[in-house]
Amino acid sequence: MKTSLKKKVMSITAVSTITIGMLVGANWHSSTVKAKPHQNNGNVKNVIFMVPDGYSASYATSYRWYKGEESAMDSMLVGMHRTYSADTEVTDSAAAGTAMATGVKTNNGMISTSPEGKKLKTILQAAEDAGKSSGLVATSTITHATPAVFASNVASRADEANIAPQLLENDVDVILGGGKKYFPNSLLKKAEKDGYEIVSERNDLKKKNKAKKMIGLFAEEGMAPELDRDEKKQPSLAEMTDSALKTLNKDKDGFFLMIEGSQIDWAGHAHDAAWAMKDSQAFEEAVEKALDFAKKDKKTLIVIAGDHDTGGMSVGGYGEYDAKIEVLRDVTATGDFMASQINANKSNIKEIVKKYTTLDLSNDEIEKVKTADKPSIAINEIVSEHALVGWTSTQHTGVDIPLYAFGPSADLFAGLHENTDLPGLMAKAMKIKFKQTK
Numbered sequence: 045m046k047t048s049l050k051k052k053v054m055s056i057t058a059v060s061t062i063t064i065g066m067l068v069g070a071n072w073h074s075s076t077v078k079a080k081p082h083q084n085n086g087n088v089k090n091v092i093f094m095v096p097d098g099y100s101a102s103y104a105t106s107y108r109w110y111k112g113e114e115s116a117m118d119s120m121l122v123g124m125h126r127t128y129s130a131d132t133e134v135t136d137s138a139a140a141g142t143a144m145a146t147g148v149k150t151n152n153g154m155i156s157t158s159p160e161g162k163k164l165k166t167i168l169q170a171a172e173d174a175g176k177s178s179g180l181v182a183t184s185t186i187t188h189a190t191p192a193v194f195a196s197n198v199a200s201r202a203d204e205a206n207i208a209p210q211l212l213e214n215d216v217d218v219i220l221g222g223g224k225k226y227f228p229n230s231l232l233k234k235a236e237k238d239g240y241e242i243v244s245e246r247n248d249l250k251k252k253n254k255a256k257k258m259i260g261l262f263a264e265e266g267m268a269p270e271l272d273r274d275e276k277k278q279p280s281l282a283e284m285t286d287s288a289l290k291t292l293n294k295d296k297d298g299f300f301l302m303i304e305g306s307q308i309d310w311a312g313h314a315h316d317a318a319w320a321m322k323d324s325q326a327f328e329e330a331v332e333k334a335l336d337f338a339k340k341d342k343k344t345l346i347v348i349a350g351d352h353d354t355g356g357m358s359v360g361g362y363g364e365y366d367a368k369i370e371v372l373r374d375v376t377a378t379g380d381f382m383a384s385q386i387n388a389n390k391s392n393i394k395e396i397v398k399k400y401t402t403l404d405l406s407n408d409e410i411e412k413v414k415t416a417d418k419p420s421i422a423i424n425e426i427v428s429e430h431a432l433v434g435w436t437s438t439q440h441t442g443v444d445i446p447l448y449a450f451g452p453s454a455d456l457f458a459g460l461h462e463n464t465d466l467p468g469l470m471a472k473a474m475k476i477k478f479k480q481t482k
């Protein structure tokens with residue numbers, strides 16, 4: 045049953061990839077169909093689980109047009125997964141993350157806690173129990189819902205102050221992201237005593253390559269969107285991935301590492317299509333680092349799964365048979381940044397938007413930004429309309445989400461899964477014990 049389903053899914057993938065290549069081959073820079081890199085056999089020592097938050101099929105398609113060729117994720121596609129939570133068809137990141145970390149559907153807002161309030165065991169904890177090292181990397185606060193679900197149990201995702209100490213109690217060896225404000229000095233001092241190297245700037249991160257345990261907190265709150273990032277101060281997601289892999293690879297028993305591209309989701313909530321694409325690119329660069337590592341190591345399984353769709357993005361819209369994603373390549377700042385540059389009497393909207401998007405706004409469009417409650421969203425929606433990117437919600441939607449895998453046991457992930465299947469499959473691949481106690 046499983047085998048035939050798997051074969052079917054894989055052949056559909058291959059055919060559709062070839063079709064896309066033939067249809068638009070003329071203006072496609074590199075339309076070659078890459079060989080499927082899946083291997084059935086071989087031991088899995090390490091698992092790298094990568095979560096592009098909010099990345100649905102629409103984002104994957106848009107990103108392919110934005111890049112102008114297939115993404116690194118495209119050749120790893122193996123299936124889809126269903127994302128609904130215990131209490132609604134449309135999950136949030138806490139319930140979706142809990143499902144992917146513990147194998148249990150819970151209510152929106154809850155962090156690795158069952159709807160009845162029971163603490164749930166996570167795949168990261170199971171890997172730790174098996175003697176492996178573990179790491180969490182994100183561009184949000186590292187106590188945000190998606191990283192939090194792997195190494196803490198709290199009733200509400202808002203309780204980030206209580207999540208921070210739990211990450212250390214659970215012995216997470218590498219902690220990289222934003223959220224310095226949730227780590228008081230007393231906690232960091234204790235961590236240092238326990239053998240952690242503490243870093244807070246990009247350059248320090250590179251220097252600490254002898255560390256076995258590391259905490260890198262590069263912003264008080266979330267890190268900067270990739271479009272607005274100060275490259276001297278904050279590392280990229282790819283750089284954090286590289287450091288995490290170098291640090292964790294010192295454990296001969298292997299590791300479990302979760303890496304989140306957190307802000308693809310934030311961009312979706314803000315209807316900022318250019319931010320979504322730029323952060324998808326930053327995520328892809330992290331995937332390439334992971335792939336380089338896995339290809340050399342040969343005992344590393346990479347699994348990539350967005351947790352849900354954000355914004356109900358469409359490819360094309362506004363009644364037209366067209367999509368103009370290339371418009372987004374010229375955008376060099378987020379809508380939030382552009383809105384912050386508008387002067388008090390709002391007389392420079394046209395210049396600001398021209399400077400950071402190359403678009404010439406009409407008088408109607410300028411008026412829309414001027415009178416908007418949130419000028420940033422108004423700018424983002426105007427840019428989206430020029431790119432023919434549609435949005436149907438400022439929250440998440442409940443569509444099925446693409447699932448990608450590479451390395452030994454990648455085939456386990458073929459087909460249409462529940463999001464709750466993922467941690468069990470990762471445990472099976474690593475041959476470690478992973479069971480919720482009743």
Ligand SMILES: [Zn+2]
Binds near residue numbers: 309
């Ligand atoms: Zn979200």
